[in-house]
Amino acid sequence: MKRRNTPSKRKILEILKEANSALSHDMIQARLDASIDRATIYRILNRFCEDGQAHKVIGGDGKQYFACGMERGGKHQHHHFHFKCLSCGKVECLENEIQIELPEGYVAEKYNALISGRCKSCT
Amino acid sequence: MKRRNTPSKRKILEILKEANSALSHDMIQARLDASIDRATIYRILNRFCEDGQAHKVIGGDGKQYFACGMERGGKHQHHHFHFKCLSCGKVECLENEIQIELPEGYVAEKYNALISGRCKSCT
DNA sequence: TTAAGTGCAAAATCTTTGCAAATGT
DNA sequence: ACATTTGCAAAGATTTTGCACTTAA
Numbered sequence: 001m002k003r004r005n006t007p008s009k010r011k012i013l014e015i016l017k018e019a020n021s022a023l024s025h026d027m028i029q030a031r032l033d034a035s036i037d038r039a040t041i042y043r044i045l046n047r048f049c050e051d052g053q054a055h056k057v058i059g060g061d062g063k064q065y066f067a068c069g070m071e072r073g074g075k076h077q078h079h080h081f082h083f084k085c086l087s088c089g090k091v092e093c094l095e096n097e098i099q100i101e102l103p104e105g106y107v108a109e110k111y112n113a114l115i116s117g118r119c120k121s122c123t
Numbered sequence: 124m125k126r127r128n129t130p131s132k133r134k135i136l137e138i139l140k141e142a143n144s145a146l147s148h149d150m151i152q153a154r155l156d157a158s159i160d161r162a163t164i165y166r167i168l169n170r171f172c173e174d175g176q177a178h179k180v181i182g183g184d185g186k187q188y189f190a191c192g193m194e195r196g197g198k199h200q201h202h203h204f205h206f207k208c209l210s211c212g213k214v215e216c217l218e219n220e221i222q223i224e225l226p227e228g229y230v231a232e233k234y235n236a237l238i239s240g241r242c243k244s245c246t
Numbered sequence: 247t248t249a250a251g252t253g254c255a256a257a258a259t260c261t262t263t264g265c266a267a268a269t270g271t
Numbered sequence: 272a273c274a275t276t277t278g279c280a281a282a283g284a285t286t287t288t289g290c291a292c293t294t295a296a
């Protein structure tokens with residue numbers, strides 16, 4: 001499946017790059033001047049994740065947050081923690097790598113690690 | 124707000140204790156012989172979390188999973204990782220404690236850490 | 247007795263899907 | 272040309288809420 005370079009994709013990738021945090025669907029929609037359909041936004045974001053241009057974290061609220069800050073060369077570099085501020089709502093990627101030894105016979109595939117609390121600006 | 128000891132609460136707590144894994148709402152409902160209303164189950168589970176008798180993890184699927192295995196004396200002992208098997212769907216509490224140094228000025232409140240993959244039985 | 251808990255129905259969220267029309271290559 | 276992408280509408284899935292009725296203490 002060959003990917004196309006559409007205006008919508010460019011805009012959304014731009015927004016993800018400018019934000020130095022992970023964004024939920026509605027945060028992205030809020031930053032769009034012209035409106036792109038909800039379904040289209042989700043589809044674009046999911047394609048970004050498939051292609052390794054972005055990654056997804058599930059918030060403590062069960063919502064999906066997308067970020068493209070920690071990918072290098074189209075591949076997600078390492079598995080890291082995320083931090084969600086309960087006050088301002090910002091979701092950031094932390095540098096801390098997840099290092100954990102799983103029990104014998106367990107194989108890890110995906111990581112979803114999110115800590116909630118107060119960020120520096122909100123303390 | 125004084126809590127009461129109802130049959131529904133007892134049944135659900137029983138189920139959580141017997142399962143050596145975290146259960147989602149529908150998993151719990153499936154294990155109930157007599158049916159308890161959906162809303163009631165959610166309310167009971169949320170009360171358990173408020174009271175420290177259970178804790179909640181958000182799965183990579185955005186669903187809520189509840190467990191009461193790691194609490195001692197009504198208090199959640201430590202923050203730990205969870206593991207969800209993508210094959211059999213089981214969500215387990217891992218012993219590994221989450222130890223992470225947050226950036227200056229950040230305060231942690233809640234932890235949600237889940238690794239997905241294959242468990243021992245499914246490899 | 248009376249505050250807490252329950253059931254039912256309905257609402258609120260968030261996300262995905264089907265399909266026809268539009269568009270990139 | 273033709274497969275990919277989009278918009279619209281509708282469906283799906285999960286969780287919460289309002290309200291009257293029931294029940295534990």
